[in-house]
Amino acid sequence: MRVFDTERQEWAGSRRERLFHPDQYLDVRRQKVVRQKTAIVLAVAGLAFGVWALAWKDEPEPYQNFTAARSDTKKDSSDGSGGGSESGGGGGTPSAEPSSSLPAGYEPWQDDEGFRVALPTGWERDSRSSQFGIDVVDYRSPDGIRRLQVFQVMETSPYESLQVAQVEAQKLDGYEAVSLAEVPGDGNQAAEHEYRADEIAGEQGGGGARHVIDHRFTAADGERYALVAYGSDADGPDDERELVDTALRWFCPPGTQCETPEG
Structure with missing residues (x-):
């Protein structure tokens, strides 16, 4: 049974649909929090990759006689x-x-x-x-x-x-x-x-x-x-x-x- 969501201003699906796609039915405030956390995780991952790549580039060359x-x-x-x-x-x-x-x-x-x-x-x-x-x-x-x-x-x-x-x-x-x-x-x-x-x-x-x-x-x-x-x-x-x-x-x-x- 579909109902009208007054906050999202759209028709919402059944309870089963909400279980499979829970993030689509969060309220606006909670969605913003999720997006912020996701952005922070991606930024940290990008920074870590950059540090690793820079360190690898500066690794000393192999020893030569x-x-x-x-x-x-x-x-x-x-x-x-x-x-x-x-x-x-x-x-x-x-x-x-x-x-x-x-x-x-x-x-x-x-x-x-x-x-x-x-x-x-x-x-x-x-x-x-x-x-x-x-x-x-x-x-x-x-x-x-x-x-x-x-x-x-x-x-x-x-x-x-x-x-x-x-x-x-x-x-x-x-x-x-x-x-x-x-x-x-x-x-x-x-x-x-x-x-x-x-x-x-x-x-x-x-x-x-x-x-x-x-x-x-x-x-x-x-x-x-x-x-x-x-x-x-x-x-x-x-x-x-x-x-x-x-x-x-x-x-x-x-x-x-x-x-x-x-x-």
Whole structure:
């Protein structure tokens, strides 16, 4: 039976119809309350979704390997070859005028890896990624016979690092140890491994025994580094000794301010 609803000014349905559609038969005031509550619920839900979406957008990117990322960046900024570079070009620049504390023919060099070193003028530079710390940097003489290598070591002491390195060096053909010992210094730990070998992987200049001085030390930044000099054994050990000693005296680790060595 349908009746006329005087408040809504329309015909209302039967009681059964009211049970199935109760919201249609609420009075005007109650309908307003329902609408207000519905609007509040929708507003809160919208705000929550907005906060979630914003937080998701700002989530950090996945972790990237630092060494690999840095290597890729350097390749992109180079001439596109991704290889080494010559002294005076990419890879670093002379850091100062020649000093009286430098042997004749040497110059200080500020490398792109952040460290300072001194080496003979005109040597070529190349580098490759390392599993730890800075890239492995090689400076090589124009004839390819002599080389200075610089890298960072992960062992807890220079002597321990050399003990690990000696295990591999003993596998070289004609390996002959000259010395392996800790080196007294200015309070920082240092150790040195000097040896000869008939042939060393990656060396140029033909046959003949090679002479190597591998000096590892704790630098001013508290990190441990290696300076390794390679050369021919036929001309004696003096040129490798001068190469290591000069590089060590001028070495300044990345992110560190160091004074210019005095003569």
